[in-house]
Amino acid sequence: MLVYYSDVFKKHVPPFRHPEAPDRLDYLVEGVLEAGAVVKEPEMRADAWDLIYAVHDKSYVDYVKRICERGGAEIDGDTYISPGTCDAAALSVSAVANAIDKREVALVASRPPGHHAGFVGRALTAPTQGFCIFNTAAIGALYLGEGVAVVDIDVHHGNGTQEILYAKDLLYISTHQHPATLYPGTGYPEEVGEGRGEGFNINIPLPPEAGDDIYVKVVDEFIIPILRQYNPKLVIVSLGWDAHRDDPLGDLNLSLKGYLYAIDAILKLQKPTVFLLEGGYNRSVIKRGTKALIRLATAGEFAPGEAQTESAPGVYKRFEELAVEVRRYTGRYWRL
Structure with a gap:
């Protein structure tokens, strides 16, 4: 498993104390090195900005570039742009496109994150852009085109990815x-x-406080059956570690065992798979999760280092109600 990483990704710098800060990558890299993975410096593509313009509205992309050139600014209550944001974002898109070209299993260890960024930044009805600038997952999906699947494992809904891919x-x-x-x-x-x-x-x-027991059912009854029917050429995983029980910004109750169960099931499809860093704000979870991901992908080692979490009866009952809704709508199109 190759890991694409560059210090350029740390040049997206907050102007104030912020959960989505450059040191997230320091902990991720520690996990990479402990797992013994190969780290590759991504090459900036000549067409990186063309790929971004192909997905996002031109006026929005131009707006972001102007802010980078002018020294950066806070663009909403959650989201900022710094002088180095544009270089970091363009290199992130380059790394994803290069990994897709090689049809490999790879981790793109980049920032800023992207799954909340829609056509013009703020997506759907969201009050902010949620720390995101350009939607790297959607850009990668549209770069490859037919046969790509995006699986978003994050405590937050990927509203930007949904908006961009909704009619595709x-x-x-x-x-x-x-x-x-x-x-x-x-x-x-x-x-x-x-x-x-x-x-x-x-x-x-998923209901708040949903644990690994619920997530295993989601993987077995929804994610994998649908992926098998779709039979993707390549899978892009928007990987946010913020569904973990120790994350400060979410209320789910997953452990690394739940994450690895989902990741292992996706990898067993034996498709090229590109993992992108999205959310996740507990630094220890980022480090340990990255190490466990790489050991699983490279050596088949299922070693979460955490016991499975169980959901309270009321939480499980609420999930069963939600599962009925999911089947009602999704079952029109897929065998579940």
Whole structure:
């Protein structure tokens, strides 16, 4: 498993104390080195900005570039741009496109994150851009085109990815804390896509405090059956470590065992898979999760170092109610 990393990704620098800060990558790299992975410096592509313009509105991309040139600014209550943001974002897109070209299993250890960024930045009904600038997962998906699947494992719904892919016949599956309880407030089961994309947008909301026992069922009963029917050429995983029980910004109750169960099931499909760093703000979880991911991908070692979490009866009952909703809408298009 190759890990694409550059210090350029740390040049996206907050102007104030912020959970999405450059030191997230320091902990990630520690996990990479402890796992013994190969670290590759990504090469900036000549077409990096063309790939960004192909997905995002030109006026928005130009706006971001102007702010980079002018020294940076806070663009909403959650999201900032610094002088180095544009270089970091363009190199991130380059790394993803290069990994896709090579059809390999890779981790793109970059920032800024992207799954909340829509066509013009703020996506759907979200109040902010949620720390995101350009949607690297969606850019990668549209770069490859037909046959790509995006699986979003983050405590937050990937509203930007949904917006960009909503009318495309490219598979998008998102698991996330129920939108009535957490930003960005979207990601309900009835949001199934439109036009050519109808049926290809799959939202699986989870009740707060959902544990690994619930997540195993989600993987076995929804994610993997749908992926097998779609039979992707390549899988992009928007990987946020913030569904972990120790993350400060979410209320799910997953352990690394739940994460590895999902990742292992995806890897067993034996498709090229590109993991992108999205959320995750507990630095220890980032480090330990990255190490466990790499050991699983390179040596088949399933070693989460944490016991499986179990959901309280009331939480499990609420999940069963939500699962009925997911089946009602998703079952129109996929055998479940």
